[in-house]
Amino acid sequence: MRISKAIFPIILLAAVLRLTAFGHNPPGVYLDEAAQGYNAYSLLRTGKDEYGKSWPVFLRSFGDYKMPLYAYLTVPSVKIFGLDSFSTRFVSAAFGTLLVGLIAFWLGPVAGVVAAISPVLVFMSRTAAEANLALTLFFLGVALALRFFRHRIFLPLSFLFLALSGYAYHSYRFLSPVTVLYFTLIYRKHRPLIYFSLIIFVASWLPLIRLSFTPGANSRLTGLWSPSGLVRNYLNYFSPGNLFSRPDPDPQRSYPELSVFYWWMSLFLIAGSAVLWHNRKSLGPGAKTLLFILFAAPLPAAVTREYFATYRVLPMFVCIIWIMSLGMRYLIAKRYLLYLGLLFAGLFDLYSASVLLQYDRARAWNSEYRDLSTFLRDFDQETVLVDNSRLGPAYILFAFYRRADPSLLQSQSSEGFLQNYYSRPEPDPVKNLANTQFRPVDWQTDIYRKQIISADIMAVSPQQAREHFLYKLGEITDFDGKPVLVIYRTDPASKCRSLAVPAPPCSALGDY
Amino acid sequence: MFRCHWSKPRLQSNSVRIRLLLLYFVLILLPLGVLTLRQVHGLTDLDIYRISVRRQYFPVSTARIFQNKILESFILSREKLFSVFYF
Numbered sequence: 001m002r003i004s005k006a007i008f009p010i011i012l013l014a015a016v017l018r019l020t021a022f023g024h025n026p027p028g029v030y031l032d033e034a035a036q037g038y039n040a041y042s043l044l045r046t047g048k049d050e051y052g053k054s055w056p057v058f059l060r061s062f063g064d065y066k067m068p069l070y071a072y073l074t075v076p077s078v079k080i081f082g083l084d085s086f087s088t089r090f091v092s093a094a095f096g097t098l099l100v101g102l103i104a105f106w107l108g109p110v111a112g113v114v115a116a117i118s119p120v121l122v123f124m125s126r127t128a129a130e131a132n133l134a135l136t137l138f139f140l141g142v143a144l145a146l147r148f149f150r151h152r153i154f155l156p157l158s159f160l161f162l163a164l165s166g167y168a169y170h171s172y173r174f175l176s177p178v179t180v181l182y183f184t185l186i187y188r189k190h191r192p193l194i195y196f197s198l199i200i201f202v203a204s205w206l207p208l209i210r211l212s213f214t215p216g217a218n219s220r221l222t223g224l225w226s227p228s229g230l231v232r233n234y235l236n237y238f239s240p241g242n243l244f245s246r247p248d249p250d251p252q253r254s255y256p257e258l259s260v261f262y263w264w265m266s267l268f269l270i271a272g273s274a275v276l277w278h279n280r281k282s283l284g285p286g287a288k289t290l291l292f293i294l295f296a297a298p299l300p301a302a303v304t305r306e307y308f309a310t311y312r313v314l315p316m317f318v319c320i321i322w323i324m325s326l327g328m329r330y331l332i333a334k335r336y337l338l339y340l341g342l343l344f345a346g347l348f349d350l351y352s353a354s355v356l357l358q359y360d361r362a363r364a365w366n367s368e369y370r371d372l373s374t375f376l377r378d379f380d381q382e383t384v385l386v387d388n389s390r391l392g393p394a395y396i397l398f399a400f401y402r403r404a405d406p407s408l409l410q411s412q413s414s415e416g417f418l419q420n421y422y423s424r425p426e427p428d429p430v431k432n433l434a435n436t437q438f439r440p441v442d443w444q445t446d447i448y449r450k451q452i453i454s455a456d457i458m459a460v461s462p463q464q465a466r467e468h469f470l471y472k473l474g475e476i477t478d479f480d481g482k483p484v485l486v487i488y489r490t491d492p493a494s495k496c497r498s499l500a501v502p503a504p505p506c507s508a509l510g511d512y
Numbered sequence: 513m514f515r516c517h518w519s520k521p522r523l524q525s526n527s528v529r530i531r532l533l534l535l536y537f538v539l540i541l542l543p544l545g546v547l548t549l550r551q552v553h554g555l556t557d558l559d560i561y562r563i564s565v566r567r568q569y570f571p572v573s574t575a576r577i578f579q580n581k582i583l584e585s586f587i588l589s590r591e592k593l594f595s596v597f598y599f
Contacts (some may be wrong), residue, residue, distance in 0.1 A: 245594035267536045352578040359569045
């Protein structure tokens with residue numbers, strides 16, 4: 001009873017931290033977010049994804065074959081709020097807040113408060129992170145399985161949630177069946193019920209199983225597969241340096257200067273581990289299950305070549321939150337002091353990191369492409385080339401910001417392409433969106449065509465611009481006022497006149 | 513069965529609690545304090561420039577609280593100290 005009273009303020013705290021300046025911070029949208037949002041928009045408008053595939057089991061996106069559940073659940077929010085960063089991130093925030101409530105109810109209010117303020121969970125809930133959706137579905141499944149003695153329907157329901165988490169994020173295609181196997185073993189005496197639950201799980205996974213051996217289904221794994229560093233990678237996820245000090249190396253997955261947890265939480269992890277060790281002979285099934293998840297969750301991430309990818313191991317952080325909450329309750333007897341201390345210390349760091357995120361990481365979140373998309377609206381009647389040498393799938397940002405008609409992208413897919421939809425993991429080198437083409441600049445031909453060229457400052461140097469008669473129309477700057485993208489207009493006639501021996505494309509220009 | 517927390521964690525010995533806090537003080541807090549004090553005097557021009565740039569991101573009234581030499585030194589020292597505990 002006491003716990004249920006505490007849940008509401010904790011959920012409120014979680015919601016405030018996740019929804020303040022929601023949609024604006026992080027600034028811009030990342031490619032994956034834009035892909036989730038735009039595919040939800042495309043599904044809403046046409047019932048098909050950006051390639052014209054009806055309700056696919058994997059979203060091809062830009063060849064990485066995302067799990068589709070996040071985009072499907074985003075369809076209602078895009079319908080209500082329209083396509084923007086708010087509606088795209090809404091599902092993640094809603095499920096992230098729900099997860100805090102679940103943790104408070106299941107693991108106690110102290111764990112709930114820690115989950116509400118933990119940088120990693122706050123950050124994931126503020127972005128369109130399909131891993132966050134999968135995490136909540138996964139722990140709903142685990143909590144229901146542990147509670148099935150109260151209601152027998154909880155076990156099949158649990159297996160259904162575990163199956164759904166597999167449709168939300170790739171890591172759970174490993175973790176869910178392993179967890180189902182774990183529960184099957186510990187509940188093996190309840191045979192009819194466990195058989196029924198297994199049938200539910202397998203039936204829910206049939207579409208996934210049917211496509212499991214296609215190149216698309218495994219494109220993420222084959223792209224990242226690197227088992228040679230398995231042991232070192234696995235241990236990285238338990239390293240105090242990674243957990244409490246150094247942020248995730250991927251700038252789209254962490255706050256600046258904040259790690260998974262606040263540095264001072266290391267004290268409580270040590271104390272919690274001591275409590276666990278002391279009680280090791282009297283651990284209940286709930287505690288054993290959490291320890292099982294703690295050690296199983298990093299396995300799918302450890303076989304990839306990435307050093308420390310928080311995104312792939314979120315379930316282990318929930319287990320660490322539980323251990324830290326044990327340490328907090330052991331070390332600090334006065335509960336109100338604990339809550340006040342957690343709030344003050346946590347919010348100080350979180351506020352600072354949120355402000356820095358908005359400015360320091362603006363480029364990591366492609367905020368410059370939002371401005372470029374707006375700038376190029378004035379050139380709708382001309383041919384535009386956007387150089388994508390450094391940001392291959394830049395087209396999806398334009399489609400997202402302009403709310404492009406899905407048929408513009410869908411019309412580029414042939415019938416044969418759709419028949420082999422799950423077998424094409426290679427990214428598309430060229431994309432067209434109305435008058436705009438996305439591909440690297442070809443210096444042999446593009447300067448001899450009358451068009452607008454947009455490129456980052458690395459792709460076209462001022463010397464090249466002078467040499468090829470590219471006239472600057474404008475530039476997009478970052479928050480510090482430094483140019484990051486430059487927009488030029490070509491002048492093929494002047495370029496051809498400047499040549500002693502005319503280049504072959506000049507003949508097409510006639511009397512220049 | 514369901515809940516994974518004991519009504520009171522069963523490790524009530526006060527001496528364990530004191531030993532834990534003492535260990536944390538000696539292993540983390542004390543070195544962190546000493547390193548921070550040393551780092552304050554060892555900040556490079558680039559570090560100080562970064563502080564001044566980042567101050568512009570915060571409201572004027574609070575900029576000094578969130579961006580100052582001590583906090584910058586603390587963050588650098590924290591990374592240095594925790595790097596000892598990398599696996």
